[in-house]
Amino acid sequence: MKLVIARISRSLIAAVTAGAVLTATLALPAMAQDKITLVWVGYGGASGEAVKKLWLEPFMKAHPNIEVIYQTGVQWAKLKAMRETGDVIWDLYEGDLYATDPENYFEKIDCTVVPCNEIMQDSNRSTYTIVTRTLVNGFAYDKAKFGDNPPKTWQDFFDLQKFPGKRGVLARPTAAGTVLMGAMTGAGVPRDQLVPYKLDKAFEALNKLRDSGNLVLFAQGPQCPQLLRDKEVVMAGHCDAGSIVAANEDGANLGFAWDSSIVLAASMAVVKGSKHPKEAMQLIAYILDKNNNAKLSAQVAQGPANTLAIDKVDPKYKDWTLAGHPEVKPLTYDWPYLRKDGQSINAAYEKWFSGN
Numbered sequence: 001m002k003l004v005i006a007r008i009s010r011s012l013i014a015a016v017t018a019g020a021v022l023t024a025t026l027a028l029p030a031m032a033q034d035k036i037t038l039v040w041v042g043y044g045g046a047s048g049e050a051v052k053k054l055w056l057e058p059f060m061k062a063h064p065n066i067e068v069i070y071q072t073g074v075q076w077a078k079l080k081a082m083r084e085t086g087d088v089i090w091d092l093y094e095g096d097l098y099a100t101d102p103e104n105y106f107e108k109i110d111c112t113v114v115p116c117n118e119i120m121q122d123s124n125r126s127t128y129t130i131v132t133r134t135l136v137n138g139f140a141y142d143k144a145k146f147g148d149n150p151p152k153t154w155q156d157f158f159d160l161q162k163f164p165g166k167r168g169v170l171a172r173p174t175a176a177g178t179v180l181m182g183a184m185t186g187a188g189v190p191r192d193q194l195v196p197y198k199l200d201k202a203f204e205a206l207n208k209l210r211d212s213g214n215l216v217l218f219a220q221g222p223q224c225p226q227l228l229r230d231k232e233v234v235m236a237g238h239c240d241a242g243s244i245v246a247a248n249e250d251g252a253n254l255g256f257a258w259d260s261s262i263v264l265a266a267s268m269a270v271v272k273g274s275k276h277p278k279e280a281m282q283l284i285a286y287i288l289d290k291n292n293n294a295k296l297s298a299q300v301a302q303g304p305a306n307t308l309a310i311d312k313v314d315p316k317y318k319d320w321t322l323a324g325h326p327e328v329k330p331l332t333y334d335w336p337y338l339r340k341d342g343q344s345i346n347a348a349y350e351k352w353f354s355g356n
Contacts, residue, residue: 034065035065035066035067036065036067036276036279037066037067037068037069037276038066038068038091038092038276038279038280039068039069039090039091039092040056040068040069040070040071040090040091040092040094040283041071041072041073041074041090041092041093041094041095042070042071042072042074042094042095043072043074043095044072044073046242046246046299046300047135047242047296047300048070048072049299050296050299050300050302051070051296052070053299054295054296054298055286055287055292055295055296056068056070058292059283059286059287063279063282066283068283071090074093074094074095076095076096076098079093079095079105079271080099080105082271082273083104083271083272083273086273088271088272088273088274088275090271090274091270091271091275091276091277091280092268092269092270092271092274092283092284093106093268093269093270093271094132094266094267094268095267096124096267096335097124097126097129097267097269097335097339098339098342099339100339100340102126102127102128102129102269103127103128104272105128105269105271105272106128106129106269106270106271106272107269107270107271107272107274107277107280107281108127109127109128109130109269109270109281109284110281113281113282113284113285114281114284114285114288115288115289115290116130118290118306118307118308119131119288119306119307120134120265120305120306120307122265122305122332122333122335123332123333123334123335123336124265124266124267124333124335125265125267128269129267129268129269130267130268130269130284130288130305131265131266131267131268131305132266132267132268132284132287132293132305133265133266133293133296133302133303133305134263134264134265134266134302134303134304134305134321135240135241135242135263135264135265135266135302135303136240136261136262136263136264136303136320136321136322136330137178137237137238137239137240137241137261137262137263138182138237138238138239138241138256138257138258138260138261138262139151139154139157139182139236139238139239139256139257139260140224140225140235140236140237140239140244140255140257141228141235141236141254141255141256141257142228142231142233142234142235142255143253143254143255145165145234146163146234146255150255150257151163151235151257152257152259152260153185153259153260154182154183154185154186154260155185155186155188156257157182157186157235157237157257157260158183158186158187158205158208158209160208160209160212160214163234163235164234165214165233165234165235166214166215166216166232166233166234167209167214167215167233167234167235167236167237168216168217168218168223168224168227168228168232168233168237169206169209169215169216169217169218169236169237169238169353170217170218170219170221170224170237170238171217171218171219171353172219172220173346173347173349173350174346175238175349176342176345176346176348176349176350177333177338177342177345178264179237179238179349180197180199180202180345180349181194181197181262181333182237182238182260182262183201183202183203183205183206184197184198184201184202184205185331186205187201187202187204187205189201191331194331194334195334195337196337196341197341197345199345199348203352206352216232216233218236221239221240221243222243224236224237224238224239224240224243224244225239225243225244225246225247225252225254226247228247228252228254229247229252229254237260238262239256241256241320241321242300242301242302242320244256244320245301245317246301256320258325258328259328261322261325261328261330261331262330262331262332262333263322263330263331263332264333265305266305268284288305288306289306290306290308290309290312291309291312292309293305293306293309293312294306294309294310294312294313295314297313297314297316297317297318297321297323298314298317300317301317301321302317302321303321303322303323304323310323
């Protein structure tokens, strides 16, 4: 009898063990499926590195089942092709909206997850897009050239008598929005009358620089501080304030005309067709949280979009963001207008700087 019981016991143990192994084996694929991968497409560069270090890595640490892959190469045409073919490989799109039908490209922003009521109002916002941070554009100048009487406004930028010397101007079709806004302001167009764009006024101001031999065109943003450092120009626009502070950290002596500020709000959206829209929306909510949104300012000169995070901007770069200049009333994009007429404006600007 004891022998029979022993045999039954051993058989039972073997069966239980085999069942446990089978259960564990069957559970492995399910566990693997719990790992979610999100693809974020952004502009890269210094701001991209800051995004990865100060937003994405902490988010992944807090959500170990989610991996976020950061890719560069923001292209509206590529996003459009993905939507048309149904082969969507991006989950989060960090780029400006160039269409009047966002519902065909993006998911609605879930304001039960994202703190929408805390986020700054900007024309780059919509039901389908939210803004995550702010960048400041404007013109920079050689501090050694002007001493205690530096240029401050776009009128100064175009005033060759009061501030003689060559000016650098960004010659790229997609820069038309800011370049022409500055030129119109320099020509005396009131800020509340900039839209629709007064192209005749803008080109009149730019032609004065060109006809006087004081115009230097450049095609890439990094050339802005470099032209100033090389003494090829005394002022240069349109420059990102972050590129100027970076140049100064490298030994340059450049100033930034804060009264020429044009604020750019970086737009973020969840791509329609994403396999993980819920988790993508959670990531947006994380970076827009008032305790997280200003963290980028510890590494780059960019401000938060959450209005409750203004007082959390890192002191290191506060003076290079609008948070450090509350007296400034920057010019802003009118994105609904530019989405409608932007292509023709870009083409007109390209025709001007190419001489055609």
